[in-house]
Structure formats: C-alpha cells, structure tokens
Amino acid sequence: MKPIVFFFVVILFCFTVPAGLICQAPPAGGTATGKELSLTKLVQEATERNPEILAARHAVDAKRARIRQAGAWADPTISISYGGNALPPFTVMRADPSSNRQMMAEQMIPYPGKTHLRTEIAARDTDAETLAYEAVQRRVAAEVKQAYFDLAYTDSILAILQKDHDALEGFEKVTEIRYSVGKAAQQDVLRAQLEVTRLAQRAAILNQQRHTLEAQLNSLRDVPMDSPVGATDAVRLSTFAYTEEQLMEAAQANYPALKQRKTMVEQGRLSVDLARKEVRPDFSVGYTYMQRDALPDMYGITFTTSVPIFRHRKQDMAITEAAANLESARQMQANELTVLRFQVQQDFLEIEATEQLLKLYSQGIAPQSSLTLESSLNSYQTGGVDFLNVISNLQAVIDAELDYHMQVTNHEKALARLEEVTGLNLIEQGESHHE
16 A cells, blocks of 8 residues: 555645645746747847838838938929021021020929928828837737747646646556555546546647747747747746726827827828918929020020919819828827727736736635645545546646636736837846836
8 A cells, every 4th residue: 555655645746736836936948958038038139130120110211211302392404405507516507596505494492381391291201100110119029028928838837737747647556556456446547547648638739839939939030930949937927016097198108009190190280281382383493594696695584383273173182182181090099099998908907807816826726626636535545535526626726727827927918918008117027027
C-alpha cells in the first residue's frame, strides 16, 4: 500500500495548489531557445519595422509636402511670337507695320484669400494624416500586446497541462495497482488512460495555437514567419484604479481616430469657405514687348479676368458638394464618438467582470474544488466514492486553474485596448509599463 499512498500524495500536491499561487510561478517557455521575450522590445520592434506604420509615416511626409504647393500661385507663362518672313532668319518685313517680333509674359493672380484657404485645407489634411499615423501606431502596439498575452496564456496552460498530465499518469498507476489487487474496476484504468490522452490532445492543439501566435507577432514585427519567439513570463494582474468617466474623458481627449474626425470637420468648413470663394473671379496680368521695323518698339499690358457665367452649374454645385462633405464629416465624428463610448464601456465592464471572477476563483472556486478533490481521493481509497466522481472533481480543479489564467489574460487584453484609445499607461508587465 505504500506506493499507492505515495502516488496519492503526489496527486494531492499537484491538484490542490490554489490557482492564485500557481500563476505566480513563471511557466516553462514554449520554445527551446531559452531566450526571454520582452514585451517592451516587441512593441518597439513593431513600431520601427511594421510595414503599415512605415507606410503611414511616408503618407504624412507626402501630405506635408503638399502644404506649400497648395499656397503657391500658378507658374507664369512666357510666349514668343513672330510675324513676317516664313523662312529664317525671320527678319521683320520692311514697310509692313504688322510684321513684328513679340514677347509676352503673363501671371495668373488668384482672388484674395483663395491661396490662404488652400494652404489651411492642406495643413488640416496633413494633421488628419498625422493622427491616422498615430492611430496605426497605437493599434499595432495594442495588437502586439494582445498577441503577447495570448502567447503567455498558452505557455501557462501548456505548463499546467504538463503538470496535470504527469499527475494523471501517476493516478493511472494508482488505478492499475488497485485493479491488480481487486480494489478497482478495469473501467477505472481505462478512464484514467482516456483522461491522460485528452490532456495530450489539448496540449497538441495549444502547441499549434502557439505557432500561430508566434507567426502573428512575427508578422507585426515584419520578421520571417518561422522566426522563433522566446519564452514568455506568466501574465501578472495589473492594478486598475480608473473610473469609467475618467477613461472616457481621456479617450475623448487622446484617441487619434476621434481627433482625426474633428480635424476633418474643420477641413470641411474650410472647404466650404473655399468653394464660396471660387465664385470670385481670378485675374491674369500680362506684359508685352513688340519689335517692328522702322517703327518704335511697342509695349503693352493686358488684364484678364474669368466670368462665372456657368455659376449655377459649376460653382454653386461645388458649394453644395463641400457642404455635403462637411455634414458627412460631422456625422462620421458623431459615429466615432459613439463607437468610442461603447468600446470604453465594454472594456471597462470586462475589466470589472474579470476582477470579480478572479476574486471568486482565488477565494472560492479554487480552494473549494481542491478540497472537494482531496476529499474524493480519500474516499476513493476507502471505496466511499467511485472513480467517475474523482475524475469529475479533478476536471473541476483543472478548469478552475485554466479559467483563472484566462481571466487574467482577458483583463490585460482589455487594458491593452483601453491604452490604445485613452493613451494611458495601464499595463504593469515589467518593462511594458512604460510603453
């Protein structure tokens, strides 16, 4: 009976440790590299190398280069003409006052205020593109953090399943010994073997998921998909002390997408002003020099202006178009604010729910399920309960431990999403606190 007692001691130790204590110990990494994975470094690499971020950065440079272009006048025109002999050297025909050499320069001058409005519109467009660039940076950083937390969760679960697998193998030996002395049914042995196989199956699925998460992190950092990712630390629960109102206030002040919509509304107002200005005619001033044979040189000045006789079909429709675009921008701003409020509330409620669940797991479910398993193991030794009861209690302990880690991961992922929209530092995972 001593081997049986020994195995039961091992099983009790493995399955009755509270989940809150287990999660403090870092699990074995999911790779053989032995290299520690830094969340700070992952975010930094993604910020520096992600193609979408780099594309957004160049888009800002392109928009910025358009500001001075928008405020520039049209290029002046210079023309040279000749009237006289059709063959070189193109001499002026004598005794013919219409024969001449002529040079003319002309400059178009826009109506006052138009170039200023165009410059302001281009500047607002650049501001909107800069905010879009910032939004991409934040979104990619949030995606990196969430993928990291999923990867850390997978590593934690793999470590737990390995521990449970070893314990179940010990339990399988216990049932075999009891079966050999006639104190257990064969179905107990088969059921123990089935549970061992099930854990191995779950571990195989999780290993595949880990490879997928590695590929996701590699794609975000623009490195080869098969590049190994180092071992992760167990996800720690970050302290959270913000109210929903504080989060919403920070989001409305800092969320780049919302600020971009506000900038586009301002750009729309300027576009309406410019469309109204376009009704005013532009001007053109020219200077002419004419050389004639045996006659004094001539000089001339021309003044040209456009006449908006098609205003109802052209300029007025442009004003209508700009006004419609402005109203569209306003509605998009209102929609962005509505979506933002929903997202902040959703993530805030998820954080509250996970914190309540974690308290239940650590203070109630985990210790209660461990005590229930311990009691059923003791009763199983004396024949007080059947093997199915023990397996059911064992599964409850495993599920409680896995759920605990899942809720911690969900808590940190919700914080990552809130960091994206609020610009606050909410995650406390070592160095990542300063990201």
